[in-house]
Amino acid sequence: MxxxxxxxxxxxxxxxxxxxxxxxxxxxxxxxxxxxxxxxxxxxxxxxxxxxxxxxxxxxxxxxxxxxxxxxxxxxxLLDFPERRLKFLKELSNSKKYNLFLLSNTNDLHISWIQENWGMDLYSEFKNCFSKFYLSHEINFRKPDLDIYQFVLTENNLVAKETLFVDDLKVNTDAAKTLGINVWNLIPGEEDVVELFTKKHI
Incomplete structure (x- = not known):
């Protein structure tokens, strides 16, 4: 489960x-x-x-x-943030059915742009949907290095087989899979994160 x-x-x-x-x-x-x-x-x-x-x-x-x-x-x-995805994320977070984490390869310039472009209210609303919000430049790891996945599992006492990792890059999901983590290699333009349940990824 x-x-x-x-x-x-x-x-x-x-x-x-x-x-x-x-x-x-x-x-x-x-x-x-x-x-x-x-x-x-x-x-x-x-x-x-x-x-x-x-x-x-x-x-x-x-x-x-x-x-x-x-x-x-x-x-x-960096482009737009579709409203449907925030709606989906907020509903998922509010359901309390899963522990939600963000794990992103990103950097200070990109996050600063997002905070300015979105505004801090929207950025905080997004960030607060997650139990933990991991940005590579803040934790000194990056995907697909295995130590970044192990870091998240260990710090939060997560069981790999009880965990799903969603990423658009196959090299990243392949790496996570070697640790026993369930994965969804989402294909942008063909799939959308809001289809998480309708496509039976859980």
Whole structure:
């Protein structure tokens, strides 16, 4: 029996344009993503470097690009938050049938944009639906590394077989599955989190 549900954030609740940042950076003249840039991104997502250090890295590599344009390009991945998903989440939370968790690979610039774009009232309303709200840059882990899933299980005394993990990336759900966690690899554009029960994922 499922007692706990761990949700991803991007393309589960908030819609994403996964190519948005690449397209925006290309318009600024950055057309190739180096291994160093990927590593800095992962370090930032784990909270090992600050937003200022992250921006400075790009400013040193591309001094002609304005800092605000860099931040805007970085946040171009973020889109809208459909009202139906908040309604579904609030009803699920209010039912008290499951322990709800959020587990997201994200960073300070993205969360700051969301807080400003949504407004703090909506952001708090969303966050308060969860027992725990885990953002990778705050806990120094990122998916699909196994230690992030083990961290959530251990900290909350969760039994893997009683837990469902919902994420749009197969690499993330595959990793969780190796620990015995039940998974739903949700396909954006074909499935929606509001179909959790109608599609018999629980």
């Amino acid at each position: 499922i007692k706990n549900i761990i949700f991803d954030f991007g393309d589960i609740f908030i819609n994403l344009d996964k190519e948005g940042t690449y397209k925006a950076m290309a318009k600024l003249g950055v057309t190739e993503i180096s291994n160093e840039m990927v590593e800095i991104y992962h370090q930032y997502e784990k909270g090992f470097i600050s937003s200022d250090e992250f921006i400075d890295f790009y400013k040193q590599k591309f001094p002609a690009i304005d800092s605000k344009d860099l931040v805007d390009a970085w946040n171009a991945v």
